[in-house]
Amino acid sequence: xxxxxxxxxxxxxxxxxxxxxxxxxxxxxxxxxxxxxxxxxxxxxxxxxxxxxxxxxxxxxxxxxxxxxxxxxxxxxxxxxxxxxxxxxxxxxxxxxxxxxxxxxxxxxxxxxxxxxxxxxxxxxxxxxxxxxxxxxxxxxxxxxxxxxxxxxxxxxxxxxxxxxxxxxxxxxxxxxxxxxxxxxxxxxxxxxxxxxxxxxxxxxxxxxxxxxxxxxxxxxxxxxxxxxxxxxxxxxxxxxxxxxxxxxxxxxxxxxxxxxxxxxxxxxxxxxxxxxxxxxxxxxxxxxxxxxxxxxxxxxxxxxxxxxxxxxxxxxxxxxxxxxxxxxxxxxxxxxxxxxxxxxxxxxxxxxxxxxxxxxxxxxxxxxxxxxxxxxxxxxxxx
Numbered sequence: 001x002x003x004x005x006x007x008x009x010x011x012x013x014x015x016x017x018x019x020x021x022x023x024x025x026x027x028x029x030x031x032x033x034x035x036x037x038x039x040x041x042x043x044x045x046x047x048x049x050x051x052x053x054x055x056x057x058x059x060x061x062x063x064x065x066x067x068x069x070x071x072x073x074x075x076x077x078x079x080x081x082x083x084x085x086x087x088x089x090x091x092x093x094x095x096x097x098x099x100x101x102x103x104x105x106x107x108x109x110x111x112x113x114x115x116x117x118x119x120x121x122x123x124x125x126x127x128x129x130x131x132x133x134x135x136x137x138x139x140x141x142x143x144x145x146x147x148x149x150x151x152x153x154x155x156x157x158x159x160x161x162x163x164x165x166x167x168x169x170x171x172x173x174x175x176x177x178x179x180x181x182x183x184x185x186x187x188x189x190x191x192x193x194x195x196x197x198x199x200x201x202x203x204x205x206x207x208x209x210x211x212x213x214x215x216x217x218x219x220x221x222x223x224x225x226x227x228x229x230x231x232x233x234x235x236x237x238x239x240x241x242x243x244x245x246x247x248x249x250x251x252x253x254x255x256x257x258x259x260x261x262x263x264x265x266x267x268x269x270x271x272x273x274x275x276x277x278x279x280x281x282x283x284x285x286x287x288x289x290x291x292x293x294x295x296x297x298x299x300x301x302x303x304x305x306x307x308x309x310x311x312x313x314x315x316x317x318x319x320x321x322x323x324x325x326x327x328x329x330x331x332x333x334x335x336x337x338x339x340x341x342x343x344x345x346x347x348x349x350x351x352x353x354x355x356x357x358x359x360x361x362x363x364x365x366x367x368x369x370x371x372x373x374x375x376x377x378x379x380x381x382x383x384x
Contacts, residue, residue: 025157028178032153036146037121040079041114044123044141046191046199047077050207052127052137054214054278055085056261059093059127059135067094069218073210074139081120082140088133109136119143129261193267195245196252204266204274208326211264211276215320221281222319225274225290226333227255229297230311230345232271239308246303247310258296259289274333283318283350290314290348298346313340314348322351 051070058067067085071094074083083096086109097103105122114123124138191203199207211222229251236244248267255265255273264276275293280286293312300307315336323329336351343349 021157021160025154028157029150029154032150033146036149037116040121040141040143040146041123042191044080044114044121044139045125046203046206047074047080048123048125048137048139050203050210050264051083051085051139052125053207053262053264054210055137056127056129056134057279059085059087060129062087062093064094068096070214071096071137072217073214076210076213079141079145080139081142084138085127086136086138088135090136093135105138105140110138112136116143196249196267198252198256198273199264199266201266201268204264204268204276205326207264207266207276208329211278212320212324212326212329216324220279221321223277223280223283223286223289224317224319224329224333225277225286225293225348226315226317226330226337227273227275227293228313228337228341229271229273230313230341232310235308235310239303239306243303243308247301247308250301250303251297251310254296254301255293258293274330281318283316286316286318287348287350290316294346294348311346312348313337313345315340315351316348317351 051074054070054073055067057063058070071083071085074080074096075098080096081098081101082103082105084105085093085095087093090109092107092109095103095105104120110122110124112124112126114121120143121141122138123141124136126133127135127137191199193200208224215221229248232244232247235247248271251273252265252267255275259265259275260278262278264278266274268274277286277289280289293314297310297312300309315333315338317323317329317333317336319329323332332351335355336349339355340347340349349355
């Protein structure tokens with residue numbers, strides 16, 4: 001009788017534990033589905049905005065060839081099945097369709113927003129220039145990876161369910177860790193800086209990667225500007241972090257007004273910003289922009305208290321001439337920025353082979369980035 005009651009107890013325990021884990025499985029699967037769909041939408045939205053920024057000039061000047069080349073860079077993202085750019089009147093201007101994929105984006109611009117189906121996610125965003133809509137961009141992404149990930153999660157949890165009686169506590173802990181890991185991943189993949197509203201370093205590197213891939217495929221060049229805010233530490237020390245954050249936001253807004261709609265500007269560090277001057281292959285053109293940025297930075301920033309005075313030290317790397325990889329391009333521009341600081345700040349410098357020796361001789365500059373440059377075998381060129 002005792003054995004029978006014990007068996008009944010274990011059966012009831014297994015049933016209750018299994019039911020609880022099954023409920024947890026369904027909840028976790030729903031959570032993962034929602035989180036992954038949301039993350040996919042955010043990533044696709046960011047890619048659409050970056051493509052739209054690069055497409056602005058091509059749409060305005062009705063340059064179908066350039067528009068086709070730029071929209072073709074969507075091939076670098078394996079989840080994108082189709083991309084299309086439309087004129088302001090809604091007519092199709094250029095299209096990219098992955099080989100072996102049926103075209104489903106029409107010849108007329110779809111409504112703005114996103115739509116999930118069983119097989120794909122479709123997203124349409126307006127392309128704007130100075131607040132005026134000049135066209136739109138539409139992307140269609142596959143949900144295959146999302147379903148594969150959901151299948152993996154379901155299979156793992158189902159395996160755990162079969163051993164629920166022995167490892168119930170372990171499973172609960174594992175579920176909590178998975179949820180924390182998922183939330184951390186979502187936060188890490190956030191694409192925008194909280195203080196300035198500008199793209200963050202992750203988003204900037206995505207844009208830089210697409211720019212380098214486009215130049216490798218189609219030629220041409222752009223300019224990478226690495227900007228360090230001179231005197232920002234003094235602002236934080238004197239007025240506090242609230243005024244410091246206001247200053248950073250004002251800097252981002254001023255940079256945005258000074259650059260073209262096709263250019264990309266981001267905050268990539270505490271007091272560091274970066275800019276891609278899209279399709280700017282001339283060092284003279286890059287120098288004019290950098291000089292203008294130095295000039296506008298010298299104007300006081302109104303922050304609600306005493307006007308804040310700062311400056312810009314700017315390093316310029318011409319891509320892909322000076323560097324054709326993300327890391328080497330950022331290091332080259334960063335090194336040029338350090339040299340601009342050595343030259344007295346509030347100025348700009350181009351990356352060149354002479355800069356490495358000059359910075360190495362400066363005691364306040366760490367040798368680590370220089371060693372990294374030499375280790376990577378970076379090819380350096382001077383300003384023409």
